[in-house]
Amino acid sequence: MNRKKATAVIALLAASASIALAGCSTSDPTAGSTGAAPSGSAAAPVTLTLWSWRTEDVSAYNDKIFPKFEAENPGIKVDFQAPVVNTEYNQSLTTALAGSDGPDIAMVRAYGGLQGWTRDLLPLDSVVPGLSKIPAAVLQGSKGVDGKIYSVPTFVQTLQMFYNKDIFAQLNLQVPKTWDDFIKVNDTLLAHKITPMALGAKDGWMLPIFADIMGAARYGGPAFEKAVTSGQKTFSDPDYVASLQIVKDMQKYLNETNNVTGVAYTDAQTEFSSGLAAMYPGGTFELTTFKTQNPQINLGTFPVPTPPGSVSSTPLVPAYADGGWAINAKIDPAKKAAAEKLINWMDTPEFGQLAADNVKMFSAVPGVTYSDPVLQQMWADYQAAPAAYLMLVNYRYCNPTADSILAKDTQKMFLGQMTPQQVADDVANGVSTCTLPKF
Amino acid sequence: MKTSARPRWRATGPGPGLGAGMLFLLPAAALFAVFILVPLVQAIGYSFFTWQGAHRIGFAALSNYTALFTKRPYTDEVMPALGHNLLLFAGAMVFQNSVGLVVAALLHRFNRLRRMFQTLYTLPYLVSPIVIGYLWSLLLSPLFGPVNNLLKQVGLGDLAHPWLGDPKTAIWMIALITSWQWLGFPILLFGAAMGGIAPELDEAASIDGATGRQRFFHITLPLLTPAIGTIAILTFIGAMESFPIPFAIGGSTGNPAGSTDVMSLLFYRTAFESGSGGYIGVASAIATLLFLFIFGVALVARRLMDRVERGLVR
Numbered sequence: 001m002n003r004k005k006a007t008a009v010i011a012l013l014a015a016s017a018s019i020a021l022a023g024c025s026t027s028d029p030t031a032g033s034t035g036a037a038p039s040g041s042a043a044a045p046v047t048l049t050l051w052s053w054r055t056e057d058v059s060a061y062n063d064k065i066f067p068k069f070e071a072e073n074p075g076i077k078v079d080f081q082a083p084v085v086n087t088e089y090n091q092s093l094t095t096a097l098a099g100s101d102g103p104d105i106a107m108v109r110a111y112g113g114l115q116g117w118t119r120d121l122l123p124l125d126s127v128v129p130g131l132s133k134i135p136a137a138v139l140q141g142s143k144g145v146d147g148k149i150y151s152v153p154t155f156v157q158t159l160q161m162f163y164n165k166d167i168f169a170q171l172n173l174q175v176p177k178t179w180d181d182f183i184k185v186n187d188t189l190l191a192h193k194i195t196p197m198a199l200g201a202k203d204g205w206m207l208p209i210f211a212d213i214m215g216a217a218r219y220g221g222p223a224f225e226k227a228v229t230s231g232q233k234t235f236s237d238p239d240y241v242a243s244l245q246i247v248k249d250m251q252k253y254l255n256e257t258n259n260v261t262g263v264a265y266t267d268a269q270t271e272f273s274s275g276l277a278a279m280y281p282g283g284t285f286e287l288t289t290f291k292t293q294n295p296q297i298n299l300g301t302f303p304v305p306t307p308p309g310s311v312s313s314t315p316l317v318p319a320y321a322d323g324g325w326a327i328n329a330k331i332d333p334a335k336k337a338a339a340e341k342l343i344n345w346m347d348t349p350e351f352g353q354l355a356a357d358n359v360k361m362f363s364a365v366p367g368v369t370y371s372d373p374v375l376q377q378m379w380a381d382y383q384a385a386p387a388a389y390l391m392l393v394n395y396r397y398c399n400p401t402a403d404s405i406l407a408k409d410t411q412k413m414f415l416g417q418m419t420p421q422q423v424a425d426d427v428a429n430g431v432s433t434c435t436l437p438k439f
Numbered sequence: 440m441k442t443s444a445r446p447r448w449r450a451t452g453p454g455p456g457l458g459a460g461m462l463f464l465l466p467a468a469a470l471f472a473v474f475i476l477v478p479l480v481q482a483i484g485y486s487f488f489t490w491q492g493a494h495r496i497g498f499a500a501l502s503n504y505t506a507l508f509t510k511r512p513y514t515d516e517v518m519p520a521l522g523h524n525l526l527l528f529a530g531a532m533v534f535q536n537s538v539g540l541v542v543a544a545l546l547h548r549f550n551r552l553r554r555m556f557q558t559l560y561t562l563p564y565l566v567s568p569i570v571i572g573y574l575w576s577l578l579l580s581p582l583f584g585p586v587n588n589l590l591k592q593v594g595l596g597d598l599a600h601p602w603l604g605d606p607k608t609a610i611w612m613i614a615l616i617t618s619w620q621w622l623g624f625p626i627l628l629f630g631a632a633m634g635g636i637a638p639e640l641d642e643a644a645s646i647d648g649a650t651g652r653q654r655f656f657h658i659t660l661p662l663l664t665p666a667i668g669t670i671a672i673l674t675f676i677g678a679m680e681s682f683p684i685p686f687a688i689g690g691s692t693g694n695p696a697g698s699t700d701v702m703s704l705l706f707y708r709t710a711f712e713s714g715s716g717g718y719i720g721v722a723s724a725i726a727t728l729l730f731l732f733i734f735g736v737a738l739v740a741r742r743l744m745d746r747v748e749r750g751l752v753r
Contacts, residue, residue, distance in 0.1 A: 090711050091711040094492055094493050095493060097492070098494065115491070116717060117492050118491075119494050120492065201604075202603065202604050202695055203690055204692055204694050204695070205690075259600075259601035259604055260604075261604040261605070261694075261695040261696070262580075262581040262604020262605065263581060267580050267582045267583060276582075399709070399718055400511055401713075404692065407692065408692065408696055411694070411696040415695070415696060417696070429511075430511055433510075433511075
């Protein structure tokens with residue numbers, strides 16, 4: 001190769017390298033949330049970047065909720081983003097918070113799911129004085145294992161049975177008040193060739209939810225929670241085994257009775273919203289999907305009546321705190337005051353009401369009212385007989401998580417590979433080495 | 440006097456010089472280092488530490504490795520997941536590479552439509568595997584999927600089955616879907632290898648009275664040995680790293696009941712879905728052992744194939 005050619009090759013490589021490096025750099029210095037401080041005077045606008053896994057809520061937050069805050073706080077802009085889908089959110093946020101690309105404020109998971117991020121978040125105990133108003137059971141989801149509070153709780157999810165009012169009216173069925181009524185409703189629906197309950201048992205994560213909706217009253221809800229977390233009882237307890245037997249007994253009322261593990265979560269949602277199934281055991285988080293899939297659907301909810309032999313005398317509604325708002329510990333100091341102002345606003349009934357009205361979920365902030373009749377019913381049922389969604393609230397701090405064992409084992413139970421006793425023993429064994437945090 | 444059969448690098452002559460050659464290699468080497476070598480070394484390093492989120496909090500020595508063989512959930516999940524990877528490899532060898540070889544042999548004889556069919560068979564390979572996975576999960580849905588509905592409508596309702604909900608069929612459906620997507624790959628490679636076989640060999644055998652079947656099994660197939668070896672090793676690597684299609688079909692937990700769990704899914708949920716999120720060390724140990732297993736098997740297989748190929752030349 002002659003000298004001219006070699007020079008040309010070197011020049012070409014240098015150009016390629018500079019292009020690649022330019023591609024790696026951030027083209028917009030304001031795009032990164034933890035970038036340089038805003039230049040100019042103190043009145044220069046600050047843009048706070050928020051991340052969430054709720055891709056379906058981007059428009060509600062940016063168009064209806066945060067404009068209210070922006071109007072009251074000139075100079076602060078809020079940019080709500082859902083940068084990745086729900087299933088990829090955890091790893092994206094973990095990487096972003098550990099590096100320098102994290103948002104100013106992030107929606108973070110609750111309970112065990114929060115713990116991996118606490119080193120990268122600001123403790124809020126002294127930043128948000130209003131947190132003391134939030135019920136202790138909800139606030140527990142925002143605590144690190146060090147006892148500090150790292151997030152303002154966002155939503156509360158309640159778990160109950162949805163039903164299609166039109167199908168019930170058509171068959172002259174009433175909302176069941178007793179277990180016998182409930183079984184009679186299921187039998188009547190079966191007799192009319194309507195799937196009584198739609199359940200996506202192919203996606204295992206729904207099964208611990210189903211188990212608590214059906215069996216919380218049978219095993220005793222809060223009383224059992226206290227006993228099992230203190231070590232007085234284990235999941236092998238006869239009452240917990242009996243609650244799993246109820247789950248197994250319900251298989252004949254589920255979609256594709258013999259093939260229930262083939263039905264995906266989204267298929268079950270579609271089955272219910274399209275009127276092919278009359279009931280759907282699920283969380284508040286399903287409501288937006290049902291209304292989107294079928295705006296005309298006439299919905300109602302009820303807590304499942306107490307099965308025979310129940311420890312609890314009343315039907316229970318399991319619930320859990322679903323995430324919270326947290327401040328990135330690496331936030332640009334110039335933005336910190338604005339972020340603290342915003343996160344305090346997120347702890348007010350004003351924000352809670354806006355979020356509840358536009359996102360159709362229960363706010364964790366007290367003092368919010370619900371205009372949607374379905375939400376009203378769910379909230380009233382929850383207030384009457386609250387319980388913790390045991391598997392999430394208490395047992396997601398270790399690996400394996402209790403719900404991951406219960407999910408897989410319940411599938412095996414439906415497939416005839418395990419008995420309720422074996423499932424309960426396996427869960428008990430799986431969590432036996434887990435040290436639960438003391439709050 | 441012994442002479443080496445290997446060509447020796449010559450810095451002089453009509454080709455580019457050594458310096459220019461190295462310059463052209465630099466971009467690829469830099470990319471390899473940044474995107475493959477550095478993460479690889481980092482993952483090995485990560486496996487010797489304990490973590491909180493993405494922060495190293497202590498030295499773990501070999502405890503992340505021993506956890507894989509002594510602690511739940513790994514004691515329950517590692518071997519079944521590895522077994523499923525090997526099943527996917529076996530499935531790909533049968534459904535993908537054998538069918539690919541037959542199709543490539545047929546296309547080799549029909550010159551006119553070869554390009555068109557090669558393109559058609561290769562099309563699914565151009566679609567993202569995650570999309571392929573979701574597409575097939577819709578097609579095979581027991582409630583709304585057209586596959587079962589079609590079977591019912593043509594009077595074969597007894598064959599309708601929750602293909603992805605039955606642990607006995609789910610992993611094989613993943614093997615079939617993966618094979619369907621990658622079928623074009625062996626077709627292209629076998630086609631290219633067949634194109635490289637001197638036609639005189641086939642003609643001579645034909646003149647000697649060999650049938651088409653005899654010519655294929657005694658001339659074409661032995662001469663395809665290098666291609667078969669390469670495809671088998673690449674298939675093995677692909678099957679051991681399988682992630683998008685199992686993820687789209689069975690989620691991160693290998694639903695139903697862990698029957699579609701594979702090593703990459705185990706890695707993924709250990710790293711990102713484990714309790715309080717302090718398991719990057721264990722996940723890195725899984726990744727390291729998986730790499731060593733793939734690398735070791737591929738190395739041994741390559742040596743064996745070299746020996747077989749040398750035997751063919753003699």
